Amino acid sequence: MTSNMLPFIVIAPVLLGLLMLSMPKRLNWWIFFLLNIVLAGVIFTLKSKGAMSFTFQWTLFGTGKVVQKLGVTPLGWFFLAISSAATLLFSMFSLDFNDKKHSTAIAPLWLMLVGATNGIFLSQDWISFFISWELMSWTSLFIIGHGKTSSFKAGIYYYALSFFGTMAMMAGIWLLFHRTGSWEISSGVLKTAQDLSSHRGFALTVLSLFTVAFLAKSALFPFHMWPQMAHAEAPDDFSAYLSGIMIKYGVYGLLLFIVPVFALTPRGTIKSISGVPWPMYILAVMSALTSVIGTVMAIFTNDMKKLMAWSTVANVGYIGVGLATGTSLGYAAAMFHTVNHMMFKGGIFASLAAVKYRTGEREMHRLGGLAYVMPITFFTFLLGIIAAAGIPPLSGFNSKWMIFQALFEKKMVFVATALFFASTGAFLYLFRGLHTIFLGQLSPRFRNVKEAPPLMSLSMIVLMILMLAAGIFPGLVTGRFNDILVAAGLNPIKTTLYSMTGSTTSINSTLVASVFALAVGVVFFLFVIGGRKRRVKMMDNYTCGEDPLDWNVGPDRYHYGYDFYQPIKGLFSWMPLGVVEKGYNALGRFMERLGNLVTSISADGTRLGWSFVLGVILIIVIGVVK
Amino acid sequence: MEMDNLYLANLREEKQNMWGGLVNYFRKRSMWMLYYCTGCGAIELPPTMTSRYDMERLGMGPMATPRQADLLLITGYLSVKTLKRVIWSYEQMQEPKYVVGFGSCPINGGIYWDAYPVINHLEAFIPVDMSIAGCMPRPQAIIDAFEKLMGEIQEGKAIGYKRYEKHYDWYKKNQDAVLGRTEAVLKPWNDPFASNPSVDELMALEKGESNV
Amino acid sequence: MSDNILARAGKMHGDKIECREKYKAQLEIKTHRDYVLNLLTWLKSERYVHLSFMSCIDWIEENEFELVWHVFSYESKNHILVKTRLNREKPWMHTAINIWPHVQPYEQEIHEMFGVYFPGNPDLSGLFLHNWLDLPPLRKDFIAKDYSLALYTTDALGLTPPFDDIDIVEITAEESRDGE
């Protein structure tokens, strides 16, 4: 019975999603939420049932029998669990978010997407994996589009890049099938690992085809352009899901296929740089580059959702670097950062959605001072950015620390420098978000803004608790990694509930958190014994003796928010940041012209003859070549 | 008139507080000043601050904003427009706060006593703890005044801020009389161009007048 | 005059203007109000590109205001005073803002201090004075001392301090007049 649960958690959401297309909107969101509870419950019971699989066979013309297999591996279960937990939280958030005024009709599609996600994490063969992957691409395209022209453009952009990746993956799967004669993922991994020594060119081709697919999905360089459009234009409550879970499919893919291949390859088979096989070193450099680009772009972005989308790009860079180190510490760090990113970026996007829900603004400089009216949202954002900046005692520090330890182990100091740059830069843009949205002057337009509705607040509070828990007790998360690492053929890492051990030192996060609490206590004592304090109005500021209202300067104009880092803009003018985008645009224009050509041949009735002639010539040419 | 001697009350209060004397010591040894460069007196401060007279050895130093400062220096004459800013800044300062007026102008208007934009008595608008006579006072006089002020702080005599709090109505009335006027003092002016006429209208008007 | 501007001005403008060489490099040109802008435009075209300042004088006995434009040339290093007289009852003057945009605050100030009106100047609001309702203060019929005595003395404020821990220096209106 239990193994029948596997197709249920994949197919049930998809079918129900199709069914829901004809139902009223409000009901859809309730079904979505309730089904997510069921799914999360089922997924969390799967773990204790041990290894299981569900096989389904059919015959494909020309290739023989196809075996489709769904199964639970430690890695898959881990991703399944965190994604279902996060989805549950986000669906709770959406329940309040989609009221009459803000409602979107994405619930059925989202439910199908959840099914596709479960499918990706459960697939044991390439056919199921590819079907789920395609389903995921299509549903997310329509969700990002959600009926708005500007959003649909972003969706197309996203889909074009991901389509490119999907095509590469299809070619890779086809090549792999020809080589192994099987659709199974695990046999593909073994064969490719062997091929790396015997048929190196072939193996590298397959690996790079898959890598392109995964990089495109995870928005690593050179595919770092799509999140800023897709995340920004997607429905606000969906952005959290997009950034928290969907950007991790690529990471999962890398962990599923690329990482085990290199782990199974004996050392010395491939030339290595700094103790890392050179393809992985290239991946590390590309990831570090992604981090730097994402950071610099985020610093100068004025749209709050775009800013956080660039921040997502930067964080995926961290994860990529962790993977590329090739050590068990690096893999653990990458997975840990995946979880952390899911929590803190989920929290950040949730709080941004709450802000948008209450104010309807997306440009940061038009906001300000919301901390005083929306404290829970503010604290979620605050803890989110503390985690994102990698400051103890929150979870982000632990995973960043592990990534750096992995780098120090391999002495990849230059990559580490790039990451440190990204990490310091993260401070700049995160603080900018904090100040411009939540601190500073509260505009009179938003004086009557209320805290987010109860369910939204509740899911944000849960996210805060999770971030704190993972920060103070890293073992809660890191303890789960060892069986995944062992399954991938790596050594387990040393970790306890309180501490982690890296290559150069070990760290006790609980100790750090408690001494921080002690120090805050000391300061609080000083604060209490100090003189009496009085609360003044926000506009009662030092203004060289002038009353700002005399100069028609209200809170809106007195809020320093627009073009925040203008003085240092010149420092980055030498960076060719726009090159990739220009390249894509040129490609896009070329494709458009090609499309126009085809349209002009086929659509125009008078040219039908031409297309017939062309077709005949093509057939003759193919025949001659054969 | 009700006679309430704030100074004696303050002394009585401080006698009861065993830490009072100690606190006053810290306050007098660390006076941070906000110098309001209104007039000529500002030029006497650089020699007072720099190597020759070195104000910093008394624990005094310039501060950037009224929030941080203890001591407001009114260095010279004070125009009405500045007065508004001075009051604004004084009210932004945190207690205890002291005011020192430099030269004759804050005392009685000095050589500007009959000028239309310059106020004559600073005491009528904010409480002044110490005035330095002279036009302008030399750095020695300034240092001397600061030392006297320190003595007054130690003795609990420099209580201008308490007076301001207690008699705020009186100060506010004076401030309003000067700053918030609603009618002309001598003779109201009737602007003949109050309706903002254009050039053509003015020309036509003049032509008409000359014709008449 | 190194650039012979005196002669050229006479030739160009004839009897519209009245020129006089005050000093070696200073020239005074008097003209009618409606001709000032023509003259200033001509001077600017003659490389007198810098308007240094603009001022106003109250000739109360003659019941006239005199406006003075100080124009300077960087090439000949000459300084020209363009002067015109206005009726003191209804003084108004064409704005020179189209010739020199920076003349705006000068005109604004003259409007505030003398009450001269400049149609065409976009902003003639108060610049220096706080809450001013009296005569423009630089007119000679405005008596500054009376104003000061009427407003700033403790007498005038009509109040004595309600507290006894300070000796406020009281100067009444009478004492001040004695001290004259």
Next chain:
Amino acid sequence: MNAYALLGIKLIGVSFGSMAVGLLFMGLGRKVTARIQRRMGPPFYQSFIDVIKCFTKTSITHNFVMDLGIIMALGGLIATAFFIPFANFSILGSSSVVIVLYLMSIGYLGMAMGVSASGNPNATIGISRALALMMGYEIPFVMVIMAMLITYNSSDLLTYAVAQSNGIGSWHIWKYPLGFIAVEIAFQAMVGEAPYDHMIAPAEIASGPMVELSGKYLGIGFLLHAVQLYVETGLIVNLFLGGASSWYVMLVKMFAVYFTTLSINAVMARYRIEQGIRHLWIWAGSFGLLQLIYTRIWG
């Protein structure tokens, strides 16, 4: 008495001790600057008087975020001070330099949050300058630390300090000369002394982040600077100047580091923010990078 309570009491002692050391340095520093400018200068205990006076004054607050931020700022820096080995002794038994770097950030974040909640643009401009400058000095600093880290394969400050305890010849100044120059330049920016005092530019932005701080808030601001001095000078002494075997040697070395900074501060004018960062990247950055390359390849 159980061990945790004892440790707690010791840590409270360390927190007040670090404030006291920092304040002493600030007072001595003012005296030194005064003497460079041929003045008498205030007494060396002036900073203590200033801070106590600040705590006796009344103060204003704009909202709860301001209180929270200020407390978080000093708390974060004091927590960092616990991780700095003092005279070759680390009270917590661990002193990872990575923790020090990241824990310091919470102090800066708290400060940034607290002062920008006051709503004064000057404060926010000061913070944006400070953060931008951070990008300038953090990179060279981290590069030098990584050079040490791959040599010793340890990120513990105590390891570095112990490794240099064999007399003056074993100090890291001689082992990492380029790195020392880079860190000295970066240190100038870290403590915000001229020519990198953009953050607190009294004549431009009215003392930047401190603009709305009054009374005890300003007092905590001063303590923040004091603990920052303790942490950062302690960091440099442990990294380059051979740690110390006794507490007074430690104090003397720490003050020597601060003294160098002050001497430069007393005779320099301020860069523009953009020039400052560029200067840091070009000079400190290139020295740090050379040191890192040298250590990575030949070290």
